[in-house]
Amino acid sequence: MRILIATTQVPFTSGGAEIHADQLRNALIAAGHEAEIVSVPFKWYPPERILDHILANRLLDLSESNGVSIDRMIGLRFPAYLIPHPNKVVWILHQFRTAYDLWDTPYNDLIHYPNGLQIREAIRRADRQFIPEAKAVFANSRNVAKRLRRFCGIESTPLYHPPQNAEHFHVSEAEDYLFYPSRLDPLKRQALVLEALALTHLPVRVCFAGIPDAPAYASELKDLARKKQVHHRVEWLGFVSEEEKRRYYSRARAVVFPPLDEDYGYVTLEAMLSSKPVITCTDSGGPLEFIRHEETGLISEPTPSALADAFDRIWDNPKTAKSWGEAGRELYDSMDITWSNVTERLLA
């Protein structure tokens, strides 16, 4: 088959979504298909630009190229997944969240605009109207599927995929640190981790890997660490290579990942692949689809004191932590989180 993967590009920005599209393309090629990524540039501000982009995507014709049919289109991100195609499948990484679950939160920019409400409704209308055009609708996780049902009344099938370089994650002897690899962002709640660290009874240490979306945020976090007097128990690794990241995973006592309502959460899977337990929170979204409390990790209330207790518990019970980590790896292996499963479902 000739398959196009339609996604969105924010110029000069690259992250999990780009990796996801690349991996999907590679998996499709490995399965014997011709596959290419079509990235449509996207700018979401001022809000009325979103209407322009919806229309622009709707006007694209990807039914064929150079006189030859494109057999399938797989739409991944808003508004690229609105592009029409007679044989479209949508695999939603996440919708435009500021129009949905993030609307009434401090993480929303759309609500600050005079026409924010009008554009929010336009986004919802477009999703409700055009997503069902697809032959099948998949979601990155149960969490994303839940949002799609809740806000748009659209049913979708959760479809998990492996993180990048899944086969290279490994386990080593645990050292004395918890590992938190993620871009530095309020939604990822590194600040909550620092607040929790200040309340632990034991000398828990945390290594943060990742760079901030907004540079000032890194300074904010470091200031917080100093203010909470935990700076000596924190290491800011900044950007790390994939190989370094895997090494840190392999030697961690556990992985900390308490984001707010995460769509999916590669970190969870990477931890499981590294046979490490995961500490997450009850409102963390995607990670909860994989972590079993007191079997493969700990699920804590999203408060500093509850998280501190979880940190202490892991810190104080290294053998238990190790067995939970091993159980996490077994669970991962049992879930058929493979690209062959993904391609089979998307092309069915």
Next chain:
Amino acid sequence: MKLNWFSPLPPARTDIAHYTKRILPALQEQFEVMLWTDQAQWNSELEKNSDIRHYHCEQMPWVQLNQADLTVFNIGNNSDFHSSIWQVSQQHSGIVILHDFRLQHFFAGLYRDQWEDREGYMEKMEFYYGKVGREAAYEFWYGNLSVEHMSEHYPLTHLSLENALGIIVHSRKNLQELRREHRWPVSYIPLPYPAVERSTIARIMKPPYRLIVFGYIGQNRRLDEIFEALAVFKQRERFHLDVYGELWDRSWVYNRIRSLGIKHLITLHGFVSEKSLDKALSIAHLAFNLRYPDMGEASGSQLRIWDHALPSLVTKGGWYEDISEEAVAFVHPGHEIADIQAHLASFLDNPARFAKMGENGRQILEKYHSPGVYAKAIAAFVANMNVFLSHADTQYLVSRVGAEMSYYTSEEMPDEVLRKAAQEIYLMAVGEGK
């Protein structure tokens, strides 16, 4: 449904403030209402049952505004009360309740008196009326044309509606005018006024019969014609005219009364409390509610007159056009003096007929103008919000596409592209309502 409601509030000296106060209880039965005002003060009574949010239009708290499901903007002709409301409405789409159709007074007040923005005003006039409009704007700016002339020929209604999702009007004529454009969803809902239980003590039917004029009295209220009619009316001594409210030029009015020799027949009361005005209406025998040129507004004053079962003389035209002659006596533009005199003579001849006219007006008020009916009608109209929003998005996209298309000069500009764009815009607009 959470509703933002932008309106002047009491004690602002505009009937639209009173209108909001009157309908608020009924609105609150249909919506969760947040009142928005730029006034420094408002009647504290309103706070008993409503949330009130103060704002400056230069620093709008969009986050709070966007928390509601819908915003309503009450637009009237006085820039003192509606300037901020209109400015917010130009940025945040909502339903516009158009209290006046001709809004030249408003925009002249805004651009000329408040902003002193001649070029801005002329640009708008040119945008809507072409070069002729621009020239008229120039002449008006320098006092060579009256605001009445401008209002008659260049009402600037559309300038108040550019960002409207939907429009509510209080007159059928305005409904028809706007519907002709096929641009906005429009609904006609009769202006509300709660009929109040009134004392059944009959008016004392003996001279001097009390004539009454009230409200914000501009030149369009035809006060000069009333004075002239009274001045030469043979049986003028059997009447006394009470004038309540602010006058556009008190000294001109005073001098006019003196020059006509009717000072003893007229009392200028100025602005009085609502209670005092009600008392005056309850003892009056005949009201004058003349307006020419009219601003296309429905008349809260007329409803108040009917609430007192008071007969009235009104100018034929505008909102009054469709009122039954059983409920009002008509005066025709250009024939005011003769018509007024004829009605005064008729009143003296058969005061019972005029009393019945007042009662008929009261019945119309009770049947068609209840705030409960009004609020329910608003609720029914805004139930179609999704349609309104998609309509607005369509307008925006059509403009965008049109702007892009303007770069193409060839006639062979792909119709296919236009067709596809139109189709996609339609689909985006239809949404789940398909």
